[in-house]
Amino acid sequence: KDVRVGDTVIIQKAGDVIPEVVEVLTALRTGAEKSYEFPKTCPVCESAVERVEGEAATRCRNPNCFAMERENLIHFVSRGALNIEGLGEKVMDQLLENKLVSDRADLFALTKENFLTLNLFKEKRAHNLVAALDKAKKVLLSRFLFGCGIRHVGEQSSELIAEYIEQKNCSKELTPLQLGKIGQTIAVEEWNGIEGVGDIVAQSLYDWFHQEEHQQELERFELNGVELRIIPREVRSTVLSGKSVVITGSLSKPRDEIKALLKRNGARVSSAVSKQTDFVLAGEDPGSKVDKAQELGVRIVDEEELMRMLG
Numbered sequence: 001k002d003v004r005v006g007d008t009v010i011i012q013k014a015g016d017v018i019p020e021v022v023e024v025l026t027a028l029r030t031g032a033e034k035s036y037e038f039p040k041t042c043p044v045c046e047s048a049v050e051r052v053e054g055e056a057a058t059r060c061r062n063p064n065c066f067a068m069e070r071e072n073l074i075h076f077v078s079r080g081a082l083n084i085e086g087l088g089e090k091v092m093d094q095l096l097e098n099k100l101v102s103d104r105a106d107l108f109a110l111t112k113e114n115f116l117t118l119n120l121f122k123e124k125r126a127h128n129l130v131a132a133l134d135k136a137k138k139v140l141l142s143r144f145l146f147g148c149g150i151r152h153v154g155e156q157s158s159e160l161i162a163e164y165i166e167q168k169n170c171s172k173e174l175t176p177l178q179l180g181k182i183g184q185t186i187a188v189e190e191w192n193g194i195e196g197v198g199d200i201v202a203q204s205l206y207d208w209f210h211q212e213e214h215q216q217e218l219e220r221f222e223l224n225g226v227e228l229r230i231i232p233r234e235v236r237s238t239v240l241s242g243k244s245v246v247i248t249g250s251l252s253k254p255r256d257e258i259k260a261l262l263k264r265n266g267a268r269v270s271s272a273v274s275k276q277t278d279f280v281l282a283g284e285d286p287g288s289k290v291d292k293a294q295e296l297g298v299r300i301v302d303e304e305e306l307m308r309m310l311g
Contacts, residue, residue, distance in 0.1 A: 007025070108225060139227070151204040169230065176218040177222050246273050
């Protein structure tokens, strides 16, 4: 479409988020516009880049590229993944520059003394971040899968994949090493058989689990104390199917685990109370959402009642 830097364009919504350029208004060009050529090498490590047919992104081909390692780490601790507070971009840059981490598993071997070597940290902040990392060692399987940055695997598909892996798991516990072994036993066709997983995601999952570097990283996760939380297989019910649920207050289990349990049983978890809300799950210190539910006449239940509903 010969889109140039400085052009005026007409765009339209395409898919869920990304806008599509429909037309370049060439009549509005002033002559100051500049043509753009995609780089042939990575601006960070100077390795060759590639653009896979059918994809929009141009990517660096060097798996050890500093920029890629950085983005992998930032994604891993982000809100949709492990949600580790205090590990922002500036902290991650210092950890990488000081060679304190080289991959995701290294994060869980960090000590207070490691953080105190960085100029951003003093005693209290270092202590708080080590505590946050220790808490994050017990992570819901779906969040862990999403955090691993498997190409094309988003938050929703990671939940579907986690449920399938949990069904194949023979015990009530799942370690990172066991996850790796289960992943290696699943063929592309089997991945593709999961509802919501297409050809591209299936191939990406197969490739990821069969790369030795990822199996080694899963082993280091286990050595560094990471435990994968799973939803018990026996907890399944149709009573919540299609129900809209809002969670508020402190619960006995991590909130992401309760959310996953509700979703597995067919419920939709919303963030705000409305007339369309079927019930509010209230823990301790619930706050204004309970007031809103009472105002609208929405049913309020506690954890004990929820478990009775699930049988």
